[in-house]
Amino acid sequence: MAVADAASYAIHVLFAAAWTGSVLFMTYAVLPTARTGDIGVDPLANITSRLSVLSRTSALLLLLTGGHLAATRYGGGALTGTTRGYLVIAMLVLWFLLIGLVEVGTSRIGDGIDERKVRTPAENARPLFLAASVVALLLLVDAGIILGL
Numbered sequence: 001m002a003v004a005d006a007a008s009y010a011i012h013v014l015f016a017a018a019w020t021g022s023v024l025f026m027t028y029a030v031l032p033t034a035r036t037g038d039i040g041v042d043p044l045a046n047i048t049s050r051l052s053v054l055s056r057t058s059a060l061l062l063l064l065t066g067g068h069l070a071a072t073r074y075g076g077g078a079l080t081g082t083t084r085g086y087l088v089i090a091m092l093v094l095w096f097l098l099i100g101l102v103e104v105g106t107s108r109i110g111d112g113i114d115e116r117k118v119r120t121p122a123e124n125a126r127p128l129f130l131a132a133s134v135v136a137l138l139l140l141v142d143a144g145i146i147l148g149l
Helices: 003-035 041-073 075-081 083-114 119-148
Strands: none
Touching (some): 003 041, 003 083, 003 119, 075 083, 083 119
């Protein structure tokens, strides 16, 4: 395995893990705390801002490293003619869904934070983050299946 391939793979896995873990943490730890009002506006704003930065950075790095890995491992025909290729395409679709869900979810929280509210924005963002958590888990399952083939 070439150094560029190994580096791409390592960066890809690292940021995929950080991104999915942060979405799950937001869904199952931060939002329930915000919904009960047990967290202040400023800490929620800080957490949400950091999630947004991590999400955008991860999305960009996953696009670059995933594109490199797909190009070097699959080429054009293997992406549309093999089970593994279809799983890579499914991963790309799930990746776009995760980006959208996290962006809209953090935006909803941000709107409420601008009004110095915690409970309502957390409640409004909850369905989006629940969906994002399902998508994040599906991405991990998809990745596991790809590695197992």
